[in-house]
Amino acid sequence: MLYVLRRVLAAVFVMWAAFTVTFIILYLVPGDPALLIVGGDGGVQATPEELAAVRAEYGFDQPVIVQYFQALGGVLTGNLGMSYQMRQPVTELIGAQFGSTFALAMFALVVAVVAGLVIGGAAVYTKSRILSQLLDSLPPIGASLPTFWVGLVLMQVFCFQLGWFPSAGDRGFDSLVLPGITMAIPGAASIAQVFAKSLRASSRDDYVTVATAKGASRMRVFIGHAARNALLPTITVAGMIVAGLFAYSAITESIFSRAGLGMALDNAVQAKDIPMVSGIVLVIAAVFVVTNLIVDLVYPIIDPRLRRPGASKAVRLQRGLVEA
Amino acid sequence: MSVVDTPAAVDAVAPSVPAPTVAPAAPPGGRRRGSAAATLVGLLRKPTLVLSALVVLVVVLWALVPGLFSGYDPLYADTSQVLLPPSFEHLFGTDELGRDVFTRMVHGTALTLLTTVVAVVIGFAFGSVIGLAAGYFGRIADGVLMRVVDILLAIPMLVLAMAIVTAIGFGSVQLAIGVGIGMIGSVARVMRSEVMRVRQSTFIDAERSMGARDGYIIARHVLPNAVGPVLVLAILDFGAAILTIAALSFLGYGTPPPTPEWGSLVASGRAYLTTAWWMSTLPGLTIAVFVVCINRIARELQNDRSSR
Numbered sequence: 001m002l003y004v005l006r007r008v009l010a011a012v013f014v015m016w017a018a019f020t021v022t023f024i025i026l027y028l029v030p031g032d033p034a035l036l037i038v039g040g041d042g043g044v045q046a047t048p049e050e051l052a053a054v055r056a057e058y059g060f061d062q063p064v065i066v067q068y069f070q071a072l073g074g075v076l077t078g079n080l081g082m083s084y085q086m087r088q089p090v091t092e093l094i095g096a097q098f099g100s101t102f103a104l105a106m107f108a109l110v111v112a113v114v115a116g117l118v119i120g121g122a123a124v125y126t127k128s129r130i131l132s133q134l135l136d137s138l139p140p141i142g143a144s145l146p147t148f149w150v151g152l153v154l155m156q157v158f159c160f161q162l163g164w165f166p167s168a169g170d171r172g173f174d175s176l177v178l179p180g181i182t183m184a185i186p187g188a189a190s191i192a193q194v195f196a197k198s199l200r201a202s203s204r205d206d207y208v209t210v211a212t213a214k215g216a217s218r219m220r221v222f223i224g225h226a227a228r229n230a231l232l233p234t235i236t237v238a239g240m241i242v243a244g245l246f247a248y249s250a251i252t253e254s255i256f257s258r259a260g261l262g263m264a265l266d267n268a269v270q271a272k273d274i275p276m277v278s279g280i281v282l283v284i285a286a287v288f289v290v291t292n293l294i295v296d297l298v299y300p301i302i303d304p305r306l307r308r309p310g311a312s313k314a315v316r317l318q319r320g321l322v323e324a
Numbered sequence: 325m326s327v328v329d330t331p332a333a334v335d336a337v338a339p340s341v342p343a344p345t346v347a348p349a350a351p352p353g354g355r356r357r358g359s360a361a362a363t364l365v366g367l368l369r370k371p372t373l374v375l376s377a378l379v380v381l382v383v384v385l386w387a388l389v390p391g392l393f394s395g396y397d398p399l400y401a402d403t404s405q406v407l408l409p410p411s412f413e414h415l416f417g418t419d420e421l422g423r424d425v426f427t428r429m430v431h432g433t434a435l436t437l438l439t440t441v442v443a444v445v446i447g448f449a450f451g452s453v454i455g456l457a458a459g460y461f462g463r464i465a466d467g468v469l470m471r472v473v474d475i476l477l478a479i480p481m482l483v484l485a486m487a488i489v490t491a492i493g494f495g496s497v498q499l500a501i502g503v504g505i506g507m508i509g510s511v512a513r514v515m516r517s518e519v520m521r522v523r524q525s526t527f528i529d530a531e532r533s534m535g536a537r538d539g540y541i542i543a544r545h546v547l548p549n550a551v552g553p554v555l556v557l558a559i560l561d562f563g564a565a566i567l568t569i570a571a572l573s574f575l576g577y578g579t580p581p582p583t584p585e586w587g588s589l590v591a592s593g594r595a596y597l598t599t600a601w602w603m604s605t606l607p608g609l610t611i612a613v614f615v616v617c618i619n620r621i622a623r624e625l626q627n628d629r630s631s632r
Binding site for chain 1: 471472474475476478479480481482483484486487488489490491563567570571574575576577587590591593594597598601604605608609611612615616618619620623
């Protein structure tokens with residue numbers, strides 16, 4: 001119980017700190033945000049009265065520290081401020097986009113985990129040296145491909161030449177496939193690498209030798225003993241890539257013209273819509289914190305060795321988050 | 325720091341390995357070391373490593389002397405040569421204004437690599453200082469600094485860079501700053517664990533017992549012993565930094581057109597995917613090949629360190 005409490009407190013702390021960092025980055029910007037809101041077109045010159053009214057409306061006339069606590073209070077009550085560009089509450093705008101990106105990210109996560117486990121597992125399981133080397137060389141290549149380029153190439157081949165998938169839009173499963181695969185490649189690469197590495201490490205462990213000596217088949221030893229143990233570090237990696245998937249939605253949603261958080265982030269950055277940018281950054285940080293919390297809490301359930309006093313340190317050791 | 329560091333570092337690795345005095349003492353399965361001939365044989369056994377070093381060398385030359393590789397002007401629009409497919413005259417074809425895409429790629433190399441180098445330097449300067457202070461002084465300094473690092477790691481590099489670019493504006497320098505700050509977290513982590521490892525050594529205790537100051541111990545002993553893995557990480561991160569910078573430049577946050585940049589070159593072909601596939605495919609492929617090669621070299625350096 002103490003373990004759960006400590007992990008939750010740590011997660012809350014990181015959230016608060018992430019909020020503070022984004023506040024510092026985005027609100028201490030040189031330039032007058034009121035000018036941005038009134039109209040950046042340059043054609044119409046805003047009167048001092050209009051500017052003063054906007055400053056009062058958004059609270060820019062308050063000292064920075066007051067603005068900080070107002071924003072923090074807002075976040076705690078689920079109010080992320082008003083979008084400069086849309087003149088609507090950021091919470092509503094994000095709420096409208098979150099589902100689409102969440103579906104995309106979860107699909108990409110499934111693709112990354114399945115592809116990573118298959119490639120990493122096959123590389124270790126196969127007896128063919130050549131096949132093993134070939135499979136081992138895939139992850140470093142996958143991790144080196146520019147996501148935006150992969151998206152364009154997939155679009156060119158599967159949308160324009162073969163016509164299998166729609167090149168734009170966010171309706172139905174078909175529109176999920178290409179952007180999902182695009183985003184999944186770097187994640188699949190790191191999962192495959194970690195899984196193969198820990199599989200090779202655990203196949204040298206005593207319990208694998210024992211299982212083999214007892215006459216278990218190669219497949220049975222592999223799946224029931226070696227892979228079971230090697231899955232643990234893989235779960236850590238899978239947890240780490242989730243927030244990255246949300247981040248990379250900025251690129252895939254822009255390429256495949258999907259409405260979503262990433263597209264909204266791109267638009268907000270282009271328009272210098274600071275409350276919107278900070279809101280989305282905060283949501284992505286929350287995704288990171290929550291997935292890590294889930295992994296932290298799931299770990300002792302999967303690994304019975306970690307269900308004992310002092311588990312907090314043991315889990316983080318096992319997950320490679322702290323040094324011995 | 326210059327762009328040339330990368331291939332130079334590669335050359336430096338193999339020959340600098342000290343020759344073992346007793347040749348058969350090498351562990352079974354260990355790498356062959358010793359004379360120049362053995363080094364050469366070792367390299368020939370790793371054709372992909374040699375190829376990677378060559379590719380990186382060529383790309384660095386693109387950055388340094390772009391004129392050597394192409395006779396065209398990267399900005400000159402030739403309306404009689406619009407959207408031509410790849411040929412011997414135009415390796416990567418031409419774009420919608422009749423500019424040679426290969427030439428624009430070559431001329432965009434310097435800006436892209438320089439942006440990446442600046443980002444890596446920023447990330448490593450600040451990350452090293454934070455990691456060093458946290459690892460060396462421990463206790464409160466460690467607790468506070470590592471919480472800061474946790475926060476930096478909680479925000480993905482791409483998103484953090486996007487937030488920073490929103491604040492400080494678009495452009496190559498701004499991208500470098502944004503991506504550089506995004507790298508601080510992972511650098512600080514590695515530096516800290518290396519410093520903690522070195523700090524526990526007996527010779528550090530010996531120095532301290534003789535009254536050496538912290539500054540002296542750090543500069544003379546801790547840094548030289550801790551810097552190796554951090555430099556390997558720098559090269560690994562170099563690949564990741566190029567991808568992030570190219571992605572941000574693809575989204576249009578970099579130097580505005582017509583100045584060529586790797587990411588924006590790929591983006592400029594987006595509207596012509598059906599009619600002129602080469603415009604984004606070939607520059608993107610070049611970026612991919614370059615990053616694959618950089619990472620191949622980084623992995624070699626990493627294995628080399630861990631096998632010691």
